[in-house]
Amino acid sequence: MRKVTNYQIKINIMNVAALDIVVHKTNESRIGQLDHSNIQFGKVYSDHMLVATYENGEWQHAEIKPYENLSLSPATTFMHYGQAIFEGIKAYKDPQGNPIIFRPRDNWKRFNRSAERMAMPAVPEELFLGGLKQLVDLDRDWIPTSDDTSLYIRPFMVAVDEFIGVRPAEKFLFMIITSPAGPYYSKPVSIYVHDEYVRAFPGGIGFTKAAGNYGMSMYPTQKVKEMGYDQILWTDGYEHKYVQEIGTMNVFFVLGDKVVTPDIKQDTILQGVTRDSVITLLREKGVTVEERPLSIDEIQAAYHAGQLREAFGTGTAASIAPISALTYQNEKMTLPPVEEWENAQWLKKELAAIRYGRKTDTHNWILHV
Ligand SMILES: *Cc1c(COP(=O)(O)O)cnc(C)c1O
Numbered sequence: 001m002r003k004v005t006n007y008q009i010k011i012n013i014m015n016v017a018a019l020d021i022v023v024h025k026t027n028e029s030r031i032g033q034l035d036h037s038n039i040q041f042g043k044v045y046s047d048h049m050l051v052a053t054y055e056n057g058e059w060q061h062a063e064i065k066p067y068e069n070l071s072l073s074p075a076t077t078f079m080h081y082g083q084a085i086f087e088g089i090k091a092y093k094d095p096q097g098n099p100i101i102f103r104p105r106d107n108w109k110r111f112n113r114s115a116e117r118m119a120m121p122a123v124p125e126e127l128f129l130g131g132l133k134q135l136v137d138l139d140r141d142w143i144p145t146s147d148d149t150s151l152y153i154r155p156f157m158v159a160v161d162e163f164i165g166v167r168p169a170e171k172f173l174f175m176i177i178t179s180p181a182g183p184y185y186s187k188p189v190s191i192y193v194h195d196e197y198v199r200a201f202p203g204g205i206g207f208t209k210a211a212g213n214y215g216m217s218m219y220p221t222q223k224v225k226e227m228g229y230d231q232i233l234w235t236d237g238y239e240h241k242y243v244q245e246i247g248t249m250n251v252f253f254v255l256g257d258k259v260v261t262p263d264i265k266q267d268t269i270l271q272g273v274t275r276d277s278v279i280t281l282l283r284e285k286g287v288t289v290e291e292r293p294l295s296i297d298e299i300q301a302a303y304h305a306g307q308l309r310e311a312f313g314t315g316t317a318a319s320i321a322p323i324s325a326l327t328y329q330n331e332k333m334t335l336p337p338v339e340e341w342e343n344a345q346w347l348k349k350e351l352a353a354i355r356y357g358r359k360t361d362t363h364n365w366i367l368h369v
Contacts, residue, residue, distance in 0.1 A: 019127055021050070021052075021063065021130065022062070022063045023064045024064065024065040024066065025048070025066075026047050026048065026066035030047060034142065039149055039182035041182060044179060046177075046179065047066060047139055047142070048065065048138050048139055049066075049067045049068075049177045049178075051063050052173070052174045053172070054171065054173075054174065064134060064135055072160065073162040075164050076162060077159040077162075077169045078169075078211075081166060082210070083168070083169055084156065085114040085115060085156065085208060086155065086209050087108075087156070088107075088153070088315075089104050089107045089132070089152075089153040090102055090152055091136045091151040091178075091369070092143065092151075092355050092356050092357065093145050093356075093357075095357060097145075099140045099143055100366050101132065101133070101136060102273075102365060103277070103366075104129055107155070107273060108129055111128065111155060111157075117208050117210070119168035123157065127174065128174075129367070132155070132176060135153075135176055136369050139151070140369070144180045144182075148182065149183075151178050151181065152180070152316075153176060153178050157172055157173065160172060160173050189246075189321055189324065190229050191233045191246055191323050191327065192224040192233070193232075193326055194220060194224070194233065194240075195241075195296075197220035198235070198237040199213065199217060200268035201236070202266045202268060204267075206244070206268035206270065207267040207268065209270065217247070220232055232246065232247060233251065233296075241295045242295050244262055244269050247313070248315060249274075249315040250314045250315065251314075252313075252343075253294065253308065253311050254310035254311070254341075255298075255299070255302040255309070256307045257288070258288045258289075259290070260289075261275065261279070262292075264291070275314050280363065281350055282347070300328060300331070309336065312344045319351060319352070320351065322338045322341065324338075354366070
């Protein structure tokens with residue numbers, strides 16, 4: 001029996017009356033050093049960052065200042081116990097050259113769900129979205145404009161009590177840094193379906209972007225890379241049978257003429273913003289999308305019946321990442337050539353058109369800076 005926990009998290013946003021974000025601009029911009037022809041993911045950071053401190057029960061000292069190293073005590077809580085969460089968002093330039101941000105409000109809400117589960121304070125809208133907007137505006141020249149590029153935005157929060165006892169902290173840092181980003185995966189990914197290591201289980205933290213979810217994935221991922229695969233397709237923690245996510249992406253399968261993706265009811269799966277966008281766009285197009293438990297046996301049966309048409313991951317970093325093959329136990333299931341896929345190709349173009357502001361934003365997904 002699969003147990004359903006369905007963790008319900010309320011978001012309590014306290015009212016922060018006057019949280020002014022102080023801006024200190026750099027005198028020494030590094031923008032001249034950015035090589036637009038060779039932008040790699042997460043290697044270079046823009047001129048400024050946002051830092052806010054939570055202390056004595058409230059957010060204070062919010063500041064945008066030159067990007068610099070932090071100075072922290074070795075006893076800082078999060079370094080020991082992982083009370084740390086993050087988000088991933090992207091900014092683009094529209095055809096007029098104005099910065100636009102894709103669905104950041106959804107990331108803000110998810111950030112606060114992660115915060116609550118990790119016993120951390122909620123970050124108010126003025127700080128998260130207001131700060132984000134000001135930071136992107138200030139560093140707008142860091143948004144690259146060639147195909148498949150963007151400014152990756154990384155908000156995060158860490159517990160910073162100087163105390164190595166195990167208890168929820170009282171002092172936190174909320175920060176936002178940004179980094180020009182190029183394409184994430186350049187070719188279709190080869191996937192290993194894991195039926196030994198697990199990522200998430202009901203009652204756990206699978207639905208959060210908490211640091212621990214990524215730390216624990218390093219070893220199994222390293223192992224499958226050594227075996228020649230790019231990423232893991234995680235299965236559920238009880239039966240190792242129901243598929244969950246690939247690496248740090250949600251996963252979709254086209255079985256016959258239906259699109260199927262695992263449902264998020266058990267809180268074991270990250271509620272991806274790209275996942276939601278993909279479901280919305282496909283349904284509007286008239287495609288049947290099913291959100292439900294999906295077993296590897298069903299995928300394998302579809303493959304044998306010639307019905308496994310497409311399989312792809314979705315996420316902010318990679319957008320749509322086609323899967324070239326899935327290996328489960330002793331069988332390698334090879335997908336048809338990506339050029340023949342209808343849905344993934346269409347979604348990639350459609351999402352790009354919305355994200356780069358080339359198409360009317362009928363869903364209110366774009367935040368204009
Ligand atoms: C971030 C993330 C995703 C994708 O979420 P998006 O909001 O689409 O970027 C999926 N799974 C995991 C585990 C993630 O960390």
